[in-house]
Amino acid sequence: MMKAQNVIEVDNLSKLFGDFVAVNQISFHVKAGEIFGFLGANGAGKTTAMKMLIGISSPSSGKATVAGFDVYKQAESIKKNIGYMSQKFALYDDLTVKENITFFGGIYGLSKKQIDQKRCELVEELGLQEVTNSLVASLPLGWKQKLAFSVSLLHEPKIVFLDEPTGGVDPITRRQFWELIYKAAHNGTTIFVTTHYMDEAEYCDRVSIMVNGKIDALDTPKKLKEQYKTDTMNDVFLKLARG
Amino acid sequence: MLPIIFILPVLQLVILSNAATYEIKNITFGYVDADNSSTSRGLIERFEASTYFNVSEKFSSQKDAYTAMQDGSVDVYLSIPTNFESDLQENQHNEIGVFIDAIDGSAAGVINVYATQIIRNYNNHIATDLIQVSDSVQQPSSIDSTPLFWYNETLNYKTFMVPGILVLLVTMITLFLSGMNIVREKEIGTLEQINVTPIKKYQFIIGKLFPFWVLGMGLLTVGLMLAKVIFNVPILGNLLLLYGYTSVYILVILGMGLFISNFTDTQQQAMFIAWFFIVIFILMSGLFTPIESMPKWAQILTEFNPIKYFVEIIRMVMLKGSGFTDIFPLAIKTLAYAIVMNGLAVWSYKKTT
Numbered sequence: 018m019m020k021a022q023n024v025i026e027v028d029n030l031s032k033l034f035g036d037f038v039a040v041n042q043i044s045f046h047v048k049a050g051e052i053f054g055f056l057g058a059n060g061a062g063k064t065t066a067m068k069m070l071i072g073i074s075s076p077s078s079g080k081a082t083v084a085g086f087d088v089y090k091q092a093e094s095i096k097k098n099i100g101y102m103s104q105k106f107a108l109y110d111d112l113t114v115k116e117n118i119t120f121f122g123g124i125y126g127l128s129k130k131q132i133d134q135k136r137c138e139l140v141e142e143l144g145l146q147e148v149t150n151s152l153v154a155s156l157p158l159g160w161k162q163k164l165a166f167s168v169s170l171l172h173e174p175k176i177v178f179l180d181e182p183t184g185g186v187d188p189i190t191r192r193q194f195w196e197l198i199y200k201a202a203h204n205g206t207t208i209f210v211t212t213h214y215m216d217e218a219e220y221c222d223r224v225s226i227m228v229n230g231k232i233d234a235l236d237t238p239k240k241l242k243e244q245y246k247t248d249t250m251n252d253v254f255l256k257l258a259r260g
Numbered sequence: 261m262l263p264i265i266f267i268l269p270v271l272q273l274v275i276l277s278n279a280a281t282y283e284i285k286n287i288t289f290g291y292v293d294a295d296n297s298s299t300s301r302g303l304i305e306r307f308e309a310s311t312y313f314n315v316s317e318k319f320s321s322q323k324d325a326y327t328a329m330q331d332g333s334v335d336v337y338l339s340i341p342t343n344f345e346s347d348l349q350e351n352q353h354n355e356i357g358v359f360i361d362a363i364d365g366s367a368a369g370v371i372n373v374y375a376t377q378i379i380r381n382y383n384n385h386i387a388t389d390l391i392q393v394s395d396s397v398q399q400p401s402s403i404d405s406t407p408l409f410w411y412n413e414t415l416n417y418k419t420f421m422v423p424g425i426l427v428l429l430v431t432m433i434t435l436f437l438s439g440m441n442i443v444r445e446k447e448i449g450t451l452e453q454i455n456v457t458p459i460k461k462y463q464f465i466i467g468k469l470f471p472f473w474v475l476g477m478g479l480l481t482v483g484l485m486l487a488k489v490i491f492n493v494p495i496l497g498n499l500l501l502l503y504g505y506t507s508v509y510i511l512v513i514l515g516m517g518l519f520i521s522n523f524t525d526t527q528q529q530a531m532f533i534a535w536f537f538i539v540i541f542i543l544m545s546g547l548f549t550p551i552e553s554m555p556k557w558a559q560i561l562t563e564f565n566p567i568k569y570f571v572e573i574i575r576m577v578m579l580k581g582s583g584f585t586d587i588f589p590l591a592i593k594t595l596a597y598a599i600v601m602n603g604l605a606v607w608s609y610k611k612t613t
Contacts, residue, residue: 071456072456072612073452073456073611092612093458094458096456096457096458097458101453103452103453103456105448105452106449107448107450107452107453108450109450121457124454124458124459125458126458
């Protein structure tokens with residue numbers, strides 16, 4: 018029964034900046050444990066939509082709940098239940114790997130013991146033993162991204178939001194990154210991910226494609242390809258984005 | 261960065277305290293002596309003997325003297341008319357011209373006082389001579405006032421300036437660093453990450469305040485030690501009182517910095533606004549110009565200037581040895597200020613856009 022539960026429900030959600038409609042009455046839902054791909058061209062409104070869901074931007078109209086909490090009134094409760102990794106690398110460059118883990122663990126209210134335990138697991142999983150006491154600034158980008166993802170999972174959130182997590186990363190690291198995503202999804206975490214890489218879209222359980230503030234398509238990659246009569250998600254995307 | 265934060269203020273304290281002086285020395289002095297009598301030469305000698313004036317040259321005409329003042333090679337010149345001595349003996353009255361370069365008005369005022377003093381002394385001196393010569397029955401009587409300077413007996417300007425400059429340093433460093441802090445995180449993107457966490461607004465602001473608060477107290481300590489060791493500024497009051505007051509004062513400045521930081525999007529903007537306020541605060545703090553001589557409206561404005569509070573209090577505590585009851589009214593104002601500024605800082609920090 019857990020599988021059928023919706024952890025994100027969005028109903029006619031809109032965001033206006035003056036006269037400009039950034040997000041235009043989008044509706045969708047995401048099931049628990051799902052890997053949900055949130056696709057769209059640059060400027061299509063993905064990031065704006067995501068910011069409303071993670072509680073740092075107030076919607077103009079419509080309804081949405083995340084992890085059972087209302088985005089208007091319970092933004093702080095949402096924040097306790099989600100993890101977020103932004104497009105910009107957002108750990109503290111001038112803190113060490115260990116300090117970053119301690120800091121973010123502390124913000125989420127983990128005890129010292131929990132943090133220590135989480136840190137050991139994380140360091141081992143990512144193979145960061147050599148660099149735990151190095152400044153994060155000194156790590157290669159790929160490592161940083163994996164570390165940021167793992168840090169966003171520290172407090173075992175129900176949902177993790179990833180905003181273009183693999184931008185600028187080499188194919189091998191991207192592959193490793195997706196292995197981490199799969200692992201988290203396997204453990205029951207819902208993944209909400211935006212990306213520009215269409216091969217990554219293929220990895221998702223379901224994919225939505227945003228064009229000019231609206232969701233134009235939403236289904237499994239397989240069904241989308243059938244519907245648009247192409248072999249790759251790339252072509253599906255191009256057909257939609259070009260209108 | 262940390263060594264820089266400490267070394268630069270120390271340099272500033274040492275340089276500024278030695279350089280920023282109210283004393284006017286080495287005034288270049290010239291004269292036009294049309295009389296060339298023993299009385300006029302006697303007056304010039306008085307100027308030569310003074311430690312304030314450096315006699316540069318004797319000008320042959322008013323025109324030469326004027327040219328010299330125009331090109332800045334002389335600060336003040338004396339114009340002694342022909343028949344200076346004879347007029348003085350006949351009429352017991354005479355006039356001489358003192359021309360002062362008054363581009364720097366306050367310096368000109370001081371030069372005027374020095375020159376007048378020398379001339380008056382000389383006048384008294386020759387008046388007595390003349391009276392003796394004319395055998396008058398009436399002895400000149402005059403009232404002499406002897407000033408007694410309290411709290412800074414030797415009128416040492418460093419005693420006056422060092423505590424004030426120390427206030428500036430503590431204020432500037434803490435305002436700039438805190439002002440650029442949150443906005444820097446906006447630029448890097450870590451603030452967005454923080455905003456997505458369940459951290460409480462007051463927790464975030466306290467976390468931001470605390471390191472700079474420690475830094476400010478550290479700067480005060482270093483500054484006080486230098487004041488004592490290098491400048492031998494007396495510390496008559498209770499150090500604990502000074503630290504207690506400073507701990508509240510720094511909160512005012514940090515609250516202000518964080519408030520600015522919350523309202524700006526880039527470090528340049530934050531820097532610009534912080535500069536704007538710091539310049540007004542410094543110039544209206546009573547550190548360089550006395551508040552009593554400002555126009556009424558400006559005096560009212562200074563009531564909202566935290567630097568003014570601190571300059572006043574640090575001088576009171578260090579130089580006068582004032583106690584808690586003396587500084588109480590200002591301390592309460594500072595506390596209220598701290599509560600308002602930090603309230604604003606927490607209020608203006610928005611976790612949503």
